[in-house]
Amino acid sequence: MSGRNKKEVKIWHILFSIVIIMILLIMFAHIHDPIEEEKNVREAVFAGSWYPGSKDTLSKAVQGYLDSVKKIELNSTIKAVIVPHAGYQYSGQVAAVAFKQLEDIYEAVFLLGPSHRYALRQASILDVTHYSTPLGEVKISWKAKKMLNEELITSIPDAHAKEHSLEIEIPFLQKQLSDFELVPILIGSISDEQFKDILLKYVGENDLIVVSVDLSHYHSYDEALQLDGYTIDKILKLDYDGIYSAEIDAQWAVAGLLRIAREKDWKPRLLYYANSGDVSGDKSSVVGYSAIVFLDENKERKEKELLTSEEQDFLLELARETIEIYLSTGKKPEIDDNKLSPALKKVQGCFTTLNKNRNLRGCIGHISPQEELYKCVIDNAISAAANDRRFKPVTYDELKDIEIEISVLTVPERLEFSSGDDLKSKLRPLVDGVVLKKGFYQSTYLPHVWEQIPDKGQFLSNLCSKGGMGAECWKDNSTEVYTYQAFVFSE
Secondary structure (H helix, E strand, O other): OOHHHHHHHHHHHHHHHHHHHHHHHHHHHHHHOOOOOOOOEEOOOOEOOOEOOOHHHHHHHHHHHHHOOOOOOOOOEEEEEEEOOOOHHHHHHHHHHHHOOOOOOOOEEEEEEEOOOOOOOOEEOOOOOEEEEOOEEEEEOHHHHHHOOOOOEEOOHHHHHOOOOOHHHHHHHHHHOOOOEEEEEEEOOOOHHHHHHHHHHHOOOOOEEEEEOOOOEEEOHHHHHHHHHHHHHHHHOOOOOHHHHOOOOOHHHHHHHHHHHHHHOOEEEEEEEEEHHHHHOOOOOEEEEEEEEEEEHHHHHHHHHOOOHHHHHHHHHHHHHHHHHHHHHOOOOOOOHHHOOOOOOOEOEEEEEEEEOOEEEEEEEEOOOOOEHHHHHHHHHHHHHHOOOOOOOOOHHHHHHEEEEEEEEOOOEEOOOOOHHHHHHHOOOOOOEEEEEEOOEEEEEOHHHHHOOOOHHHHHHHHHHHOOOOOOHHHOOOOEEEEEOEEEEEO
């Protein structure tokens, strides 16, 4: 064999070896690839009994309930709902009132309900990949799998086998939401505070909580109205302790939701109440149903009131220019408001704060909306520099050492409270600015004051003293309390 032929054979051997190695690598990689999880479906158990069993009939029934309900202008994002779980002929219309309000924006739905037929002492998530109804299958979220690692949560198939409280809500979700994953949880007698902490680890910004509960069971019509009125009152007041003295399913799930709502400042709103007597006409022994939504009003408010970076820069420059002109001429700057954005001309409360070497040098503002924002900044820039009685007027030479901060305020809202402890529980440090008002006396602290006075009792006592109302005024129910939030930016 010639040298050339030997060289060609050697090359072919090398190429053949490379091909064999590649094939082996591919086979090895395939063997060690993660095996796709085998599909495991929780089939519908109550289709054909508690709700229609065929796809077409169920679709028409649910759509009929939804079509008979008006869409309400809530102007806020719904973060959670409380809905009933009786047979559709009894509670379907009440449930539809809440489900109708949902926008198709949710990625995962945390569906919570009681265990009626199994004595559950913890929370249980069925270890399956899908839940099924006649309308199709819903995929279980990866979050459900992760939650099974939590101490309070396990998987007890017997608890889910003949339980209707979760299944009966799914067709409404399927009709109202186009693409979502499910986290189905049955709740037993667990610590609502610990359960709240677990939920907050997994519930994302684009997720929804649905709590499936009925109210009082098998009382006369008038008795049910009294019992359910008490229960709804506790829910609307976010009274997670009081809910345990109410007659309602899954008190632990409801209490957990109320804790979350209190912490996140979600506002509950009752949309509809009825009981089985209103539907059947038999008022001798009824079951109560409610449709309640929990709204994140702060999210909408902040989205509407945030200023662009250009608008923030304009106001900061305007404040500095105002002080320079006023200190040198005694006049205000002239502004052509035709060139200003609508946000700058919106009537809002604001504060202008002057800091020198990180120390306060002046701070004056309007708590309530009085004038257009740009005018508010002009007037309070002058007042902070020249009229804050706590300090000597700012001099022109000081301006180079002064940093300007502007706080744009939401409209103060009255905060109802029953006691000093109740007031403290409702205040959110670093979020809420607080106004105390008693007769002709009034004082306020902006939200950032919490940084200097983090203790709620001391914060309120100092605020009382600041307003000349006596250090304990915050414990007196005759003192009016208002809260607001601030969007703060600085040079």
